Amino acid sequence: MPLSISRTAEIQTFFQEAAGFGNEHGNPRMKQIVLRVLQDTAKLIEDLEITDDEFWTAVDYLNRLGGRGEAGLLVAGLGIEHFLDLLSDAKDAEVGKTGGTPRTIEGPLYVAGAPLSKGEARLDDGRDPGTPMFLEGRVLDLDGKPIAGAIVDVWHANTKGLYSYFDQSQSAYNLRRRIVTDAQGRYRARSIVPSGYGCPADGPTQECLDRLGRHGQRPAHIHFFISAPGYRHLTTQINLSGDQYLWDDFAYATRDGLVGEVNFVEDASGRHAELEFSFQLQKATSADDEQRSPAPGYRHLTTQINLSGDQYLWDDFAYATRDGLVGEVNFVEDASGRHAELEFSFQLQKATSADDEQRSQRPRALQVQGA
Numbered sequence: 098m099p100l101s102i103s104r105t106a107e108i109q110t111f112f113q114e115a116a117g118f119g120n121e122h123g124n125p126r127m128k129q130i131v132l133r134v135l136q137d138t139a140k141l142i143e144d145l146e147i148t149d150d151e152f153w154t155a156v157d158y159l160n161r162l163g164g165r166g167e168a169g170l171l172v173a174g175l176g177i178e179h180f181l182d183l184l185s186d187a188k189d190a191e192v193g194k195t196g197g198t199p200r201t202i203e204g205p206l207y208v209a210g211a212p213l214s215k216g217e218a219r220l221d222d223g224r225d226p227g228t229p230m231f232l233e234g235r236v237l238d239l240d241g242k243p244i245a246g247a248i249v250d251v252w253h254a255n256t257k258g259l260y261s262y263f264d265q266s267q268s269a270y271n272l273r274r275r276i277v278t279d280a281q282g283r284y285r286a287r288s289i290v291p292s293g294y295g296c297p298a299d300g301p302t303q304e305c306l307d308r309l310g311r312h313g314q315r316p317a318h319i320h321f322f323i324s325a326p327g328y329r330h331l332t333t334q335i336n337l338s339g340d341q342y343l344w345d346d347f348a349y350a351t352r353d354g355l356v357g358e359v360n361f362v363e364d365a366s367g368r369h370a371e372l373e374f375s376f377q378l379q380k381a382t383s384a385d386d387e388q389r390s391p392a393p394g395y396r397h398l399t400t401q402i403n404l405s406g407d408q409y410l411w412d413d414f415a416y417a418t419r420d421g422l423v424g425e426v427n428f429v430e431d432a433s434g435r436h437a438e439l440e441f442s443f444q445l446q447k448a449t450s451a452d453d454e455q456r457s458q459r460p461r462a463l464q465v466q467g468a
């Protein structure tokens with residue numbers, strides 16, 4: 098029987114103090130959660146007789162995990178994100194919220210604000226010589242009636258298994274679009290067939306999976322948020338048929354009802370893929386139901402580039418020019434005439450709350466319909 102002191106009154110009081118229960122400040126929910134983390138960590142250390150070496154190895158691991166930005170990957174790989182889906186399913190079943198397209202994990206690679214278009218969109222920028230993919234389907238309610246004006250927010254990897262934004266070699270929002278369904282609830286997209294991908298081979302997630310004797314591969318898949326006024330927000334993925342990892346996904350995202358049957362077609366113009374997939378949404382029972390859970394992403398940034406060479410660059414009556422916001426414009430004369438080139442990259446801070454991701458809600462002078 099391992100030695101245990103964690104349940105003594107003295108240690109429990111000590112953990113309560115460490116979790117902030119001795120003061121009137123801070124956040125009560127946070128205190129409750131941290132207390133439980135301390136209690137359960139202590140119990141784990143005692144029950145499994147964790148050695149000092151093991152403990153400090155784990156601390157070092159967490160530092161490296163955060164340093165590589167892979168915490169989201171590890172929670173997918175250890176099945177915790179899938180567990181959250183199963184728990185949500187069980188809660189839904191308890192209150193009779195059943196039917197429709199199954200949810201599955203979001204993963205850590207969504208970027209908000211992809212270009213919005215009506216009915217159809219091309220997702221790829223034409224620079225990746227992948228197999229063209231024509232994807233279409235409808236957004237329906239549980240009775241099979243079309244939902245017009247639903248937003249199909251779609252994102253997927255390129256042929257190297259990499260996502261734009263995180264892979265800075267791709268153009269902005271490449272393979273990311275929001276498509277508004279037409280009167281028949283239809284959406285259509287042209288893109289390229291995505292590749293499956295694995296955890297970075299030299300990263301801490303793969304290091305953990307190696308120790309567990311597991312691979313870190315995902316089948317080719319396409320991510321979606323489907324939303325419409327009056328309907329429950331759906332986070333899901335289509336996992337592509339024929340992929341060797343379809344039912345052996347390290348992140349456990351493939352589910353019955355989420356396999357997309359890809360048809361490869363050869364014709365005079367070459368080879369392309371066709372994929373048809375429709376979504377069915379449950380009715381919302383509250384306004385919150387219509388929203389994605391607000392896991393923090395990146396802080397909204399309002400800014401300007403002020404153009405180099407302008408006489409008012411540093412003499413702006415509105416004082417908007419700042420260090421770091423001067424865009425160096427290069428004017429180029431060539432055979433086709435004169436043009437300007439301007440390269441400017443943005444760096445975002447991580448959001449610490451859902452509010453952080455939004456522009457402050459001041460009244461707008463001009464609200465463009467549908468914008």
Ligand SMILES: [Fe+2]
Pocket residue numbers: 204206254318320
């Ligand atoms: Fe993904």
